[in-house]
Amino acid sequence: xxxxxxxxxxxxxxxxxxxxxxxxxxxxxxxxxxxxxxxxxxxxxxxxxxxxxxxxxxxxxxxxxxxxxx
Amino acid sequence: xxxxxxxxxxxxxxxxxxxxxxxxxxxxxxxxxxxxxxxxxxxxxxxxxxxxxxxxxxxxxxxxxxxxxxxxxxxxxxxxxxxxxxxxxxxxxxxxxxxxxxxxxxxxxxxxxxxxxxxxxxxxxxxxxxxxxxxxxxxxxxxxxxxxxxxxxxxxxxxxxxxxxxxxxxxxxxxxxxxxxxxxxxxxxxxxxxxxxxxxxxxxxxxxxxxxxxxxxxxxxxxxxxxxxxxxxxxxxxxxxxxxxxxxxxxxxxxxxxxxxxxxxxxxxxxxxxxxxxxxxxxxxxxxxxxxxxxxxxxxxxxxxxxxxxxxxxxxxxxxxxxxxxxxxxxxxxxxxxxxxxxxxxxxxxxxxxxxxxxxxxxxxxxxxxxxxxxxxxxxxxxxxxx
Numbered sequence: 001x002x003x004x005x006x007x008x009x010x011x012x013x014x015x016x017x018x019x020x021x022x023x024x025x026x027x028x029x030x031x032x033x034x035x036x037x038x039x040x041x042x043x044x045x046x047x048x049x050x051x052x053x054x055x056x057x058x059x060x061x062x063x064x065x066x067x068x069x070x
Numbered sequence: 071x072x073x074x075x076x077x078x079x080x081x082x083x084x085x086x087x088x089x090x091x092x093x094x095x096x097x098x099x100x101x102x103x104x105x106x107x108x109x110x111x112x113x114x115x116x117x118x119x120x121x122x123x124x125x126x127x128x129x130x131x132x133x134x135x136x137x138x139x140x141x142x143x144x145x146x147x148x149x150x151x152x153x154x155x156x157x158x159x160x161x162x163x164x165x166x167x168x169x170x171x172x173x174x175x176x177x178x179x180x181x182x183x184x185x186x187x188x189x190x191x192x193x194x195x196x197x198x199x200x201x202x203x204x205x206x207x208x209x210x211x212x213x214x215x216x217x218x219x220x221x222x223x224x225x226x227x228x229x230x231x232x233x234x235x236x237x238x239x240x241x242x243x244x245x246x247x248x249x250x251x252x253x254x255x256x257x258x259x260x261x262x263x264x265x266x267x268x269x270x271x272x273x274x275x276x277x278x279x280x281x282x283x284x285x286x287x288x289x290x291x292x293x294x295x296x297x298x299x300x301x302x303x304x305x306x307x308x309x310x311x312x313x314x315x316x317x318x319x320x321x322x323x324x325x326x327x328x329x330x331x332x333x334x335x336x337x338x339x340x341x342x343x344x345x346x347x348x349x350x351x352x353x354x355x356x357x358x359x360x361x362x363x364x365x366x367x368x369x370x371x372x373x374x375x376x377x378x379x380x381x382x383x384x385x386x387x388x389x390x391x392x393x394x395x396x397x398x399x400x401x402x403x404x405x406x407x408x409x410x411x412x413x414x415x416x417x418x419x420x421x422x423x424x425x426x427x428x429x430x431x432x433x434x435x436x437x438x439x440x441x442x443x444x445x446x447x448x449x450x451x452x453x454x455x456x457x
Contacts, residue, residue: 002112002137002218002270002426004142004296006073013434019093024071031195033225034335044073046326047274049222050193053335054072054273054326062227064295065076067303 007047008057009039023047077297078120086123086302088257093309094129105131105261106308107398109251110268111138111426112296118431119453120298130305133260134396136250137217137268139243140424141165141396142351145384147243148173153380154373155186161204162188163197164212167424172417174384178212194226194240197200210373215240217274220244220362221335224294224342227368239373242363244343247271248279249360250351255287259399263276264308266301267293269323273381274339275317276331282318295323342368352386352420353393392419395428402429 007021007030019039021030031051032039039045045052090439094104108114114134117123123132136142145207152173155162162178169179169190182188185201187207196324199207213223223240247268254260267280272293283291294304304322310316321327342364349361364372373379386392391405392411402408402421412418414430421427425434 002110002268003217004218004270004273006071027230031193031225033220034221034338035333036192037226048270049219050195051222051225053218053221053270054328054332057119057325061073061076063387064303064322065082065299 002048004046004048004053009041009043009045012039013039019052021045021052021066032060048064071397074297077295077299079259079299082299083125083302086299086306089308090130090302090306091127093306093313094127097313101129103129103131103314104263104309104312105133106264106266106305107133107135107254107260107262108266108294108301109135109137109247110266110271111141111424111428111431112268112270113266113301114138114428115426115431116296116298118299118435122298122301122433125302126305126313128310130309132266132305133262134395134401134428135217135254135265135398136351136354137247137271138396138421138424138426138428139219140171140246141392141420141427142245142250142353143168143171143214143243144350144352144418145173146350146382148177148235149384150175150176150381151212151241152177152181154377154428155181155188156184157208157377159207160187161200161207161209162186162212163191163200164188165192165214166190167426168212168214170417171420171423184309194223198226198230198235198238201235202233205237208237208239211238211240213240213244214456216245216247216268216271217335217339218270220343221274221332221338224299224335224338227342227364227371228338230371231368234371236366239371239376241373242362244362245349245351246345246360246362247275249357250354251280251283251358253354255283257397259397262289262398263312264289264427265291266304267291267319269293269295269300269327272321272323272331274328274332274335277321277327277329278331280319284319288317290317290320292320292322292407293327295326308449350383353396387418390419392421392429395419395421405429
């Protein structure tokens, strides 16, 4: 139920809270109301039940991976 | 997929497993077994899907927790959902995982087969759209889930109120994560050495709500991501805390989880919901202030106020041991009906229904001979586990 997947913003809907987001190859409308904008194509968000819950940080991901790869 | 593939790297997993073994077995306290509970069902799914429990040394045991919202809904609430679904001129909408959960008169899927208009939705906003498209029907959304899911219900209710939609209501079963963790810590059944914290709940609530685990109960907790390396790294972080004499809330999943959570989502939750005085959890019984209901401002959308629902408490089937599984007291395969009378096709209990349920996860990914699995897991090469 708490399944969340990384999604890549493909296209923003002008004026709306929606964006076309690519989640594992499936592109669908995702609601961005729970986050502060602005967004740009290429941004990564965590997608859950049709909503972007949080932005994803490439820097933090790199740091986490640095711990695994001594 | 970015943010996923790199967290499944076999070489890094091997290095982490070796480091875990050094920490767990290297304390000069031979024979000690560290028991860590993964609170979230999403973690349980990852652990079985990737065979992680067979990679860990015997001195580290993962215990499955109650963080599967489908699993903890008591049977009486499923019966209430069925009652709503079978009302005339009603469209009942639900996330897919609730459709096969058995009530005392079958599941929502069976109600649909009998002619009720029951529909899967991906988002609560889809339910609202169905209501707008069907003004002559009443549309109910079966709201289930922890703090991860509740904000999407809240946005939908705010939208429904703004638009003045009158044929839409929510059967609210949203629950909160902290009270069941506390109930498990207070339970005499289980001795735990630490927790893997629920990563996606924490995107909303942040890391602060778990401080009582370290401050009051003196157990370490690491908020963990959902890929195999996330789980292994979090286990390593828990062991490091214990070996270094620390007891802290740590965040392994910092690529998604901010320290303070999501302030917009938290504000929306308090705008729309209030805490129920108590709520029944399958296996854990009544827990006070552990669930959400719509507050007075949104009472017009509350299905429980709008309809005279039966609200009868129904006991679980006698053979079902989901309660013990949810509390981590027994493992799925120790249940009397696991894999025989109770399978994902014909589940008796909720833990066999949801992909996050410990029983379904074990049945789908680990259902090979346990001793063989342990041998395969102890090999130096990472195995591909096949049924």
